[in-house]
Structures are given as C-alpha cells and as structure tokens.
Amino acid sequence: MTEPEAPAPHTAPPASPPIALPTLRPTPFDPPAELAGLRETRPIAPLAYPDGHQGWLVTSHALVRQVLADRRFSARSELRHLPVQQPGQGPAQPAPPGVFLSMDPPEHTRYRHLLTGEFTVRRMRRLTERIEAVTGEYLDAMERQGPPADLVETFAAPIPALVICELLGVADDDRERFLAEAAALMRPGNSHEEVVSAFLVMQAHMKELVRARRAEPSDDMLSGLTKSDLTDEELANIGFMLLGAGLDTTTNMLALGTFALLTHPDQLAVLRAAPDRAEQVVEELLRYLGIIPFLVRTALEDAEVGGELVRAGQTVTLSLPAANRDPGRFPDHPDALDLSRAAGGHLGFGHGVHQCLGQQLARVEMRAGYPALFARFPSLRLAVEPGEVPLRTDMAIYGVHSLPVTWDAG
Template identity: 65%
Template sequence: MSDPSDLPRLLVQHAAACPFDPPDELARLRAERPVTPMIYPGGHEGWLVTEHALVREVLADPRFSHRAELLRNPLPGASLSAEPRPAPPGAFTAMDPPEHTRYRRLLTGQFTVRRMRRWTTRIEEIAAELLTAMERHGPPADLVEMFAGPLPGLVICELLGVPTGDREEFVRGMSVLGRLDVPAGEKMAAFGKMQSFMLDLVRAKRERPTDDLLGGLIDSSDLTDGELAVIGGILTGAGFDTTANMIALGVFALLDHPAQLAALRSDPALIGNAVEELLRYLSIIPATVRAALEDVELGGELIKAGQSVTVSVPAANRDPKHFPDPGTLDLRRPTSAHVAFGHGVHQCLGQQLARVEMQVAIPALFDRFPSLRLAVPPEEVPTREDMMIYGVHSLPVTWDLPREEARS
C-alpha cells in the first residue's frame, strides 16, 4: 500500500508510458482499497476515493460539504500556511445549499441547452477566424497558441461582454491562477487584479446595460456588484482553461490514435459521442474535494466529521467496473455517467457550453487541415504536470500545403 503522505502526487502525475493515462498506482488503490487514508499537504488527515460508484456517492451526498472554510487542498504545492476561509459572497461553487442553490438558480437560465446551441453559430465564426489566421501563418504552428487557447477565451469574453481591447490581458491574467508552481502571494495578486477588472466591468454594465450574461444577471437579479464580479471571475476561470486544454489534449489524443480519428472523419455525426469519450478518457480535472459534516461510512471505511475526502476524477473515469476496457479510447463507446463534469448539485454549470465548443472546434480543425499531424515526436509534447488543469503547454503541429503553395 502506498505511503499516505505520498498520495497527493498521484493527483497530478500521469503514467510514464502514456501522457493520457493516470498513474498505475491509482488503479492499484482502486482495486485494493478504493477509500484509502491520505495525508494532505500541511498534515491534514483525510481520504482518497478512486472507485467510480463511491466517487458519485460522495459527490451526491449532502453529508459531504463543499464549503470553502471546511476544505483542505490536496494538490502538491498547496499553501501550508493559509487557513481555509469562508467563500466571499457570490462564490457559489464553494458553498452548500441553500446559499449555493440561490446563486445556481439565477445562473441556470443563462446556461440552458437551447441557449448554448444558439451560441453554436458564433462559436463556428470564431473558430473559422482563428483557423484562417493559422492557415495564413503556415506550418508548423502551436495549436495551443493559435487555436485551442484563444477559442474558449474569446467565447467566454463575449459571453460576459468583456471589451475587445481588454481581452488579451484578461485571458493572460487568468492563466496565472492555474499554475501549481506560482507562489501563493503572486496568485493572490493576480486574483485581486482580475476581480478589480471584473468589478469595473459590472459597474460599467449597470450604467450602460448590455445584452450578455453579466448584463442579464444585472437585469434579472438583486445581486450586488461584488457578487456579480465574483461570479464573473468564477465563470471565466471555469470556462477558459478547462475547455482550452480539452481541445488541445483531445486533438493530441486523436492524432495519437489515427484509427479513431479516421472513424470520426468518416462519420461526422459521431462528434457528440466522441466528445463524451474524450472527456472520460482524458479527465483533465485531477480531483475535487468534500468535507464530512458528520461521521459517514463509505466503502467500508469510517470517515470522521471534519475530515476531507478527495475524489480522483481520472481514477473514477477509468474504473473497469463501470467502463469496460477503460484504458482504450473508443469514440463509439456508449456514453455512461462519466464524472468529468462532476456529479450532484455542483456538477459543472457550463458543461453544455464546453460540449458545444469541442463539438465545433475539433471537426472544424480537421476539416480545414485534413493532413494535420504532430510536428514533433509525441514524447516531446510538453504536458502540464505543473498545472491544476491537465493538458499540454503547447502542441506543435504541421500540415501539407496545397501543391501550388508548396512550389512557391
């Protein structure tokens, strides 16, 4: 059995043989003791859960809290000095019902499937503009820099109504917050700057109403400027880095699995199912945490009140009890309750937007560049073990130019 104090490293590592696979130790834990003791950075005694059914049980059970002041950060490099504090007004993702319910209900109307589908045309336009710029740039190119990163960044900026001239700096500031190797003080400074920007944006929209998500919340709720600024920051963080890395890592995985890519290209209607399988197979969110509000029996173990429980998303999504042959990327696999977007009342609010962006971006990329391939050996692609959201720092790609261009 692994050393409990050594387990946090498993949350951000991947198998040596494959950048898409979680470490083998997670599979061993899932088979031997799916609820296992773990020592968190700073010495907190808690638990790590790796089995799919038990992960869903934790995420759906109201006896496990998501309140910020109760949680311990399980990731390596977590600040050891800062004590957990209550979430500020508006930070609904770090609250329990009924506070969480109040905010969530206000936002749900902004993220309906119908509304996200209406965004499809605009996302297609943004994708086409980025791909045209990439085509003009010519091969080789960094897919993260030229396409996977800008696309969700531009979409979330338009969704929130961020002015065009502020978007580049806004997106750059958000990227600092996801790094594990950035000191806590630097992160706090970046967070403060982003919140100040968001507060100014909300105040400007109160003076001049706009037809966007923040404008809609201002018009339909009694939220304060501070609450709206916090909500805007949360939506930006959740909708930018995650989708950018799913697009980039998803393309990397498809290029590394040419038979699966060929299947997708021969059957465009497969894209919806393909996105779900990529979400399951890649599982870029390493973990999420809950705190026991009372003593709870889970998987034959007694979780004591006050202890933190970390659930491993990659381990759950590779559980052979639920997903036959889970280590195989199979775009035709029936979609069945992966936890890439979480589960329960805190399931990702923007999941429909993420799905639409991926369903647009991936086919558009391969339609524009049918000969797209890696420009470096797969083992030279730099992966993000130093980030809270897994992915690639860059994805060098190349493609064949039309014959007349190649001659010139």
C-alpha cells in the same frame, strides 16, 4: 423449509498506513498506475495530506458518485484540505461572496439558480452559432499563417476565451487587456504573492466590467445578472469564477484531445469517417482524458463509505480519472480510447448539485472544434515527438502547455 443464509458481514481490509496521493502519470493520457490497484483492492483508502491531515482517497466510480451526491459531504473551501501542494496556495478560507462552487446549499442553491436562468435556449443557440463562426475564423488565420503552429496559442485557447468574453459582455476594445490579465493569473509557476497580485488586478477589472454592464446592459449573461439583487462584489466574483471554470478547462480539453487523437490514428480515423458523431467523440474524450485530477469534499458528520467510517471533519479526495477508468462502470477496455464507446455516465463534469453548470457550452465548443480542425487540416500531425510535448503536470487542470503541430500546406 430452512431460512436463507444471511449475507456474510462486510469486513474491511486490515488497517494500513495512509498513502500520499499518486501523481506520476505513466503516459500523457493515463492516470497514475497506483490508482487502478487501489480501485481494485481498496476503493476507499487512507490518505495523508501535505498539511498533516489524515483523510481518504476514493477511486471507484460508484463511491465517487455516492460522495458527490451525499449532502453530508461539504464543498466549503474553509473545511477542506488539498491532497497536493498547489502553486500559490494559501491557508483555507471561506469562499468570497458569489463563488458558489465552494459553498453548500442553501447559499449554493441561490447563486446557481440565478445563473441557470441565464443559460437560456436562445442564448445557447446564439453562442453555438458564434462558436462555429469563430472556430472557422481561427482556422482561417491558422491556415494563412502556415505551418508549424502551437495549437494552444492559435486554436485551443482563443476560442473559449472569446466565449467567456461574450458571456461577460467584454467590449471588443477591452478583450486584449482582459485576456492578458487572465493569462497572468493562470501563469505556471506563480508564487502565492504573484497569484494574489494578479487576482487583485483581475478583480478590479471585473468590478469595472460590472459597473459598465449596470450602466449599459447588453445581451450577455453578466448584464442579465445585474437585474437581480446581487451586489457588485458578488457579480464580480461570479464573473471571475466563470472565467476560471470555462477558460482553462475547455482550452486543455481541446489541446489534450487533439494530442490524443494525433497519437491514436485508428481513433482519429473514426472521427474523420463520421464527423457527425462528434457528440460521442467528445464524451469519450471527456471520460478518457481526465483533465481534472480530483475533487475534494469534507464530511460534516460521520458517514459510512464503502465499508469505511469517514469521521466528521475528514476530507475525502475523489479521483475522477480513476473513476472514469473503472471497469465496473466501463467494462470494455476502460483504459483504451474508443470513440465508438457509449461513454455516458462519466464524471468529467462532476456529479450532484455541483455538476458543472456550463457543461453544455463546453460540449458545444468541443463538438465544433475537433471535426472542423481535422477537416481543415487532413494532414495535421505533431511537429515534435510525443515525449517532447510539455505537460501541465504542475497545474490544477491537467493538459499541455503547448502543442506544436504541422501540416502539408496546400
């Protein structure tokens, strides 16, 4: 009996010069076309970074998951290089106390455990009821105002903003100032100096909020965290992080998701026919839209990924939109929006120890938002041509700057 043949050794493609990260989207909803070619021929490819660093770009679903789950790859902000020059970007610095998104265990574990304890079933149930009520209130206001409207301003931005205020215990008479400061921080085209100035204003407001919650606790997440051993600085930075993670992302999912549905009438018909399937609709939109263009990790030691040797100190850029369109994970027309698809396993909220802590809350906002919007306005449509909708191609979170819509007023 002959021995079975050993598998052929893996041979990496010939060395090639590093590329720049592709950023040009062919449509408002599709990632750069070059990413699909890379995913097919070289799912981990050499990448040139604007600061002269040479690292890697990963585009396949399996390899992105592998890196995100591997503790040899660090999320520490002072180690990473960014693949694009971002507005207001300064030199890499260690994460401030409390900003555990840019930390590794055990520091990350300590902070995350404290916050996980605040996402209680009771609080989630109360927030769900509040989100549903607020969604109705903003739709009422939109209906009273009459067409046309900017859906970002009237619907997509106010709902997650109010949820963040509830989480942080921002008093009703303080919310206008709080949200104006948040908007100033996230304003497109900010210079580095403007980002720093807006950050200092918001940081001072957060510290003021922490002191108020320590003095008079209420039934909110920030008040709950004041019972821990966290310092005022840590609490303020955690509040700041929750604002950044929960406001811009959900706003752009609500707006861009509505844009996608309005330009895919066959899929909008699926939602209208079965509004009770909002959970499946939300998962497919998260997979399809890819509002977070990339995550970055830095190798703490030499590690093999997809047949390539990633050296210690090299940064790996992980393309979430490319991974979520990978036919190896989603074989049935992955570039199509298909609301009947079982889109579980997408990487819209990341993977591994840094997977988004507030993902269930974001899902609640979207599950409430999409069906209610289209039920209230059956004739909702774009007020401009699709090509005239201003896209956030220059921002860390992709989406639309505004979404002009109209409808037949009753």
